[in-house]
Amino acid sequence: xxxxxxxxxxxxxxxxxxxxxxxxxxxxxxxxxxxxxxxxxxxxxxxxxxxxxxxxxxxxxxxxxxxxxxxxxxxxxxxxxxxxxxxxxxxxxxxxxxxxxxxxxxxxxxxxxxxxxxxxxxxxxxxxxxxxxxxxxxxxxxxxxxxxxxxxxxxxxxxxxxxxxxxxxxxxxxxxxxxxxxxxxxxxxxxxxxxxxxxxxxxxxxxxxxxxxxxxxxxxxxxxxxxxxxxxxxxxxxxxxxxxxxxxxxxxxxxxxxxxxxxxxxxxxxxxxxxxxxxxxxxxxxxxxxxxxxxxxxxxx
Numbered sequence: 001x002x003x004x005x006x007x008x009x010x011x012x013x014x015x016x017x018x019x020x021x022x023x024x025x026x027x028x029x030x031x032x033x034x035x036x037x038x039x040x041x042x043x044x045x046x047x048x049x050x051x052x053x054x055x056x057x058x059x060x061x062x063x064x065x066x067x068x069x070x071x072x073x074x075x076x077x078x079x080x081x082x083x084x085x086x087x088x089x090x091x092x093x094x095x096x097x098x099x100x101x102x103x104x105x106x107x108x109x110x111x112x113x114x115x116x117x118x119x120x121x122x123x124x125x126x127x128x129x130x131x132x133x134x135x136x137x138x139x140x141x142x143x144x145x146x147x148x149x150x151x152x153x154x155x156x157x158x159x160x161x162x163x164x165x166x167x168x169x170x171x172x173x174x175x176x177x178x179x180x181x182x183x184x185x186x187x188x189x190x191x192x193x194x195x196x197x198x199x200x201x202x203x204x205x206x207x208x209x210x211x212x213x214x215x216x217x218x219x220x221x222x223x224x225x226x227x228x229x230x231x232x233x234x235x236x237x238x239x240x241x242x243x244x245x246x247x248x249x250x251x252x253x254x255x256x257x258x259x260x261x262x263x264x265x266x267x268x269x270x271x272x273x274x275x276x277x278x279x280x281x282x283x284x285x286x287x288x289x290x291x292x293x294x295x296x297x298x299x300x301x
Contacts, residue, residue: 001057002018002056002057003056003057003275003278003279003281003282004018004019004020004021004053004056004057004058004059004278004281005018005057005281006281006282007019007020007256007264007281007282008260010212010260010261010263012060012090012092012131012132012163012165012184012185012212013132013162013163013182013184014163015090015131015132015162015163017059017060017090017263018057018058018059018060018281019256019260019262019263019264019281020058020252020256020263020264020266020277020278020280020281021058021059021060021061021062021263021264021265022050022053022058022060022061022062022265022266022267022274023061023062023063023216023265023266023267024061024062024063024064024067024074024077024078024267025062025063025064025067025074025267026267026268026269027041027046027049027067027072027074027077027267027269028040028041028067028068028069028072028073028074028077029041029069029072029269040069040070040071040072041072041077041269043072043077043080046072046077046080046081046269047077047080047081047084048271049269049271049274050077050078050081050085051081051084051085052271052274052275053274053278054081054085054087054089056274056275056278057278058089058278059087059088059089059090060089060090060092060263060265061078061089061090061091061092062092062093062187062214062216062265062267063075063078063091063092063093063125064093064094064095064121065093065095065098065117065120065121065124066097066098066099068099068103069103070103073124075093075121075124075125076124078091078125079124079125079126082125082126083126090131090132091125091127091130091131091132092131092132092133092134092165092185092214093121093125093130093132093133093134094133094134094135094136094167094187095109095114095117095118095121095133095134095135095136095152096109096114096117096135096136096137096138096148096167097109097136097138098117107138108138109148111147111148111150111151112151114135114148114151114152114155115151115155115160118130118133118152118155118160118161119160121133122160129159129160129161129162130160130161130162131162131163132161132162132163132164132165132184132185133152133155133161133163133164133165134164134165134166134167134185134187135148135149135152135164135165135166135167135177136166136167136168136187137166137167137168137169137173138168142169142173144176145166145169145173145176145177146176146177146180149164149166149176149177149180149181150180152164152181153180153181156181163182163184163185164177164181164182164183164184165183165184165185165186165187165212165214166183166185166186166187167186167187167188168187168188168189169186169188169202170200170202171200171201171202171205174186174202174205174206174209174211178209183209183211184211184212185211185212185213185214185263186202186206186211186212186213186214187214187215187216188202188213188215188216189215189216189217190203190213190215190216190217190218190255191215191217191218191219191251191255192233192236192251192254192293193233194217197213197215203258203259203262206261207259207260207261207262210261211261212261212262212263213258213259213261213262213263214262214263214264214265215255215262215263215264215265216265218251218252218255218264218265218266219248219251219252219266219277233247235292235293235295236250236251236293238292239285239289239292239293242289243283243285245280245283246276248266248273248276248277248280249276249277249279249280249283250280250283250285250293252264252266252277252280252281252283253280253283253284253285254285254290254293256280256281257285257290264280
């Protein structure tokens with residue numbers, strides 16, 4: 001059994017993946033809101049990192065065409081890695097928001113513009129069709145996603161997309177989308193410290209309907225893409241110490257313990273951290289430890 005397979009598998013439509021995957025956002029050096037600080041990762045190093053993930057059993061990669069910095073594109077790097085890899089890897093991308101060539105964000109996207117975004121991902125990834133495309137809503141206050149999701153459903157019928165998912169949505173959006181076409185996954189911000197998807201019932205709804213729930217920012221607390229290792233959370237650290245594990249591994253293990261339909265897609269540019277993240281698939285937390293981590297902090301809502 002590979003390291004990534006230790007937490008079991010889930011099926012995205014008809015595509016079986018190990019529950020711990022890899023998120024490509026950090027691969028290029030860009031962070032949220034188009035920040036592109038830092039030295040660009042060497043292409044060969046990036047391809048080697050992805051191959052290392054595949055060798056350890058990762059067969060689910062999360063990406064987007066807007067994951068790029070001035071000199072690197074996540075999709076381009078993934079394309080290169082897959083071109084020299086013989087195994088099966090499910091690539092999940094997303095559309096909705098976009099960035100122009102200079103990196104400026106374009107948040108307002110019409111339904112008829114989604115085909116161009118899908119085709120952009122196809123070109124960059126070098127594929128004839130996309131395994132999974134997530135429609136990323138402009139925000140949870142979005143009243144309806146029906147028109148945009150309907151446009152993607154048409155592209156699915158045309159054979160450009162195999163399966164559809166959602167990102168940054170509320171339960172009502174999932175219900176709305178399911179009436180149009182099957183939803184195989186939902187991506188929302190979710191972590192030990194950020195439980196809105198529990199409060200709204202989204203995690204449970206996905207489980208009841210057989211939809212994968214795929215948290216992003218699962219290891220970074222409330223600081224989004226910032227490294228979680230800087231956070232002095234006594235409870236997380238105490239559990240980590242008991243298992244001779246890292247706080248990041250505990251956060252990932254907590255995520256995977258939320259249900260068999262919950263996946264993890266931690267991202268990193270560090271080979272050692274990659275191995276540590278994947279090793280979290282085999283970390284088993286006790287009921288007492290889960291209760292300790294689930295206890296709300298004093299003074300929080």
